[in-house]
Amino acid sequence: MIYLDYQSTTPLAPEARDAMLRWLDGPEGTGFGNPHSSHRMGRQAKAAIELARDRVAALLPAGGRVIFTGNACEAINLAIRGSGSGGSVSVSAIEHAAVLDTAKALNAAHILNVSKEGQCNTAQDVPADTRLIAVMQINNEIGTVQPTIDWHRKAKEVNALFLIDAVQAYGKMEVTHADMIAVSAHKLHGPKGIGALWVRDGVELDPQITGGLQESERSGTLSPALVAGFGAAAHLAKELREQDAEHVEALWTRARELFSDWTLNGAEDARWHGNLNIRRNGLDVNRLMSECRGVMFSAGSACASGSGRPSHVLKAIGLSDKQAKNSIRLGFGRYTQMEDLEKAAQEINAAAEAQGL
Structure with a gap:
């Protein structure tokens, strides 16, 4: 199988797996302790968590704290719900459902x-009662990079907090100028089931999960294995960022050649080049995916797949329902081999041509 769905999730880095194994030991080992216990095993697990916290924080701005969560969706909910009540929450039309649905659930969107x-530019007004603005850094469906520095400035002008969903950007590019930043481990070769919210010093949050407040604003026993895997993946991403970027750029250049007959969705340059969202008019994507079963790619955002609805992101940039349903997303990164990309392109193009396109 050829894996080209990096926006959905990424392969676990061997280094992250190794870091996790130490904290999965059963009764014969010493790695299964509760990190919130005061005995020796608990203190060892706690030390592993704090090392990982430092590693995760190293890819984020100084002057803030990292709160571990179960995933980025939880981090986003903590940021939006925990940062206040009343007032409007201004969010871009292409945000992940974790942002859009949370703002709508509060009747504040x-x-x-x-x-x-x-791209979501700042040449538009926000309501006078806006308390929070949320604009993601890299869009998960089409890969476009948003002007988050400008939006941070706009938020400060209206005395609002600014949240960045940096799930797709974390470990790939600098993430700065925010009051809160949500990230996820499994999008940078870490394990699933662990995310984090970075919170600027001075910003206070109301807990949304009560019970023990092990993470000050978040209750629940942390998994040392998951946290350690997250920390290892973040540390590796920092070390390999330049190398990874060069590899992705080479893959992007070749992919644009291989899919030259397809139409690109979104900007060519102002985007993360590990995301290729393209379309062909008249394409039956379900048939295409059925005929290319050995290639793992997406018909849109993985979080909305199976809904039958056209992508809200592709609709927001002006595509018709039909054009949105004629689109596919290919995602690649650190472990993608050039020959695999070329083989996948050959299969996808052949299947598209078999449809008479």
Whole structure:
């Protein structure tokens, strides 16, 4: 099988797996202790968590704290729900459902429009009562990079907090100028089931899960194995960032050649080049995926797959329902081999041509 769905999840780095194994030991080992216990095994597990916290924080701005969560969705909920009540929450039209649905659930959502290139610019007003603005750094469906520094400035002008969903950007590019930043381990070769919220010093949050407050604003016993895996993946991403970026750029350049007959969705340059979202008019994507079963790619956002609805992101940039349903997303990164990309392209193009396209 050829894996080209890096926006959905990434392969676990061997280094992250090794870091996790130490803390999965059963009764004969000493790695299964509760990190919130005061005895020796608990203190050892706690030390592993704090090392990982430092490693995760090393890819984030100084002057803040890292709160471990079960995933990025929980981190986003903690940020939006825990940072206050009342007032509007202004969010871009291409945010992940974790942001959009949470703002809508609070009856506070103000939707910010985006250009056909897939960027949310600041030349638009926000409600006078806006208490929080949320704009993601790299869009998970089309890969466009958002002007988050400009949006942070806009948020400060209206005395609002600024949240960045950095799930797709974390470990790939600098993430700065925010009050809160949500990240996830499994999008940078760490394990599933662990995320984090970075919170700027001085920003206080109301806990959304009560019970023990082991993470000050978040209750629940932490998994040393998951946290250690997250920390190892973050540490590796920092060390390999330049190398990874060069590899992705080479893959992108070749992919654009291999899929030159397809139409690119979103900006060509203002995007993360590990995300290739393309379309062909008249394409039956379900048939394409059925005929290319050995290639793992997406018909859109993995979080919305199976809903039958056209992508809200592709609709927001001006595509029709039909064009949105004619689109596929290919994601690649550190462990993608050039020959695998080329083989996948050959299969996908052949299957598309078999449809008479």
